[in-house]
Amino acid sequence: MEQERLATAAPAKAAADVDAETRRAVLGALGCGCVACAAAYASDRENPIDSLLAMGVEASRAKNERFARVMRGGMQDYEALDEVHTFKEELFANVRPGDAVVEIGIGGGPNLQYYGPHAKRVVAVEPNLAFDTFASDEAQATGTNLEVREGVAERLPFPDGSVDVVVGTMVLCSVTSVAASLAEVRRVLKPGGRYLFSEHTRAPDGWNLLATAQTVASPLQLALANGCHLRRDPLPDITARFGAAHVRARSFVLGNTGRGPPWPPHFLLAPHVVGVATKA
Numbered sequence: 136m137e138q139e140r141l142a143t144a145a146p147a148k149a150a151a152d153v154d155a156e157t158r159r160a161v162l163g164a165l166g167c168g169c170v171a172c173a174a175a176y177a178s179d180r181e182n183p184i185d186s187l188l189a190m191g192v193e194a195s196r197a198k199n200e201r202f203a204r205v206m207r208g209g210m211q212d213y214e215a216l217d218e219v220h221t222f223k224e225e226l227f228a229n230v231r232p233g234d235a236v237v238e239i240g241i242g243g244g245p246n247l248q249y250y251g252p253h254a255k256r257v258v259a260v261e262p263n264l265a266f267d268t269f270a271s272d273e274a275q276a277t278g279t280n281l282e283v284r285e286g287v288a289e290r291l292p293f294p295d296g297s298v299d300v301v302v303g304t305m306v307l308c309s310v311t312s313v314a315a316s317l318a319e320v321r322r323v324l325k326p327g328g329r330y331l332f333s334e335h336t337r338a339p340d341g342w343n344l345l346a347t348a349q350t351v352a353s354p355l356q357l358a359l360a361n362g363c364h365l366r367r368d369p370l371p372d373i374t375a376r377f378g379a380a381h382v383r384a385r386s387f388v389l390g391n392t393g394r395g396p397p398w399p400p401h402f403l404l405a406p407h408v409v410g411v412a413t414k415a
Contacts, residue, residue: 232255247273317376337349337365
């Protein structure tokens with residue numbers, strides 16, 4: 136009986152040790168029922184758990200690669216907006232010559248063009264390394280000294296007080312914990328260090344049509360955009376972490392002409408907050 140319990144526990148523990156993303160992929164493979172999945176399972180009957188885990192890892196990798204391609208192509212029209220170009224130029228003017236810069240969630244590297252000659256080196260922390268090729272190509276095109284490390288905002292791989300500037304654009308919408316991410320940002324910054332942020336937010340008061348559209352689209356956005364929340368508002372968290380006296384920010388709606396709702400590309404992301412928080 137004890138041997139039976141141990142035999143049952145072993146595969147259960149193996150499955151539990153796999154990260155959440157892989158477990159989801161494994162469950163998807165089990166639920167698929169297609170011939171390819173059945174064949175893969177049958178080909179390794181002696182160790183079905185290993186076979187399923189391998190399928191899950193491959194599915195997770197394919198998902199990350201697909202997301203990287205879609206994001207790089209799908210956000211080009213957003214990055215091409217004059218308003219976006221203008222506020223990013225203003226934001227990145229806060230990077231000074233010789234600054235050591237960390238960018239969280241660099242994606243395909245759309246911000247690299249704004250660093251210019253100021254940042255001596257940019258270290259990117261990116262959870263999806265499928266973006267690495269795109270970011271490296273952009274670094275070469277812009278002449279940026281870039282290093283990409285795998286990681287997440289909630290656990291930045293840097294010592295306390297070691298970074299001059301932390302950059303995060305379109306990041307806090309999809310982190311697991313906004314509070315933990317901001318705590319890490321503040322931890323790694325030197326005294327006087329700066330956190331440059333640009334985030335899409337929930338629709339402001341009075342924008343009822345846009346607010347409704349965000350609410351309706353949120354479940355699909357969460358599913359297709361790697362956990363992106365359309366209705367977050369990170370500014371109160373940023374202010375609480377750094378102190379109101381040390382945060383300069385402005386909120387606005389892209390494409391707002393005063394003649395009705397904005398309909399720029401990705402209009403669900405039109406509400407923005409952009410600013411700089413300084414570590415006292």
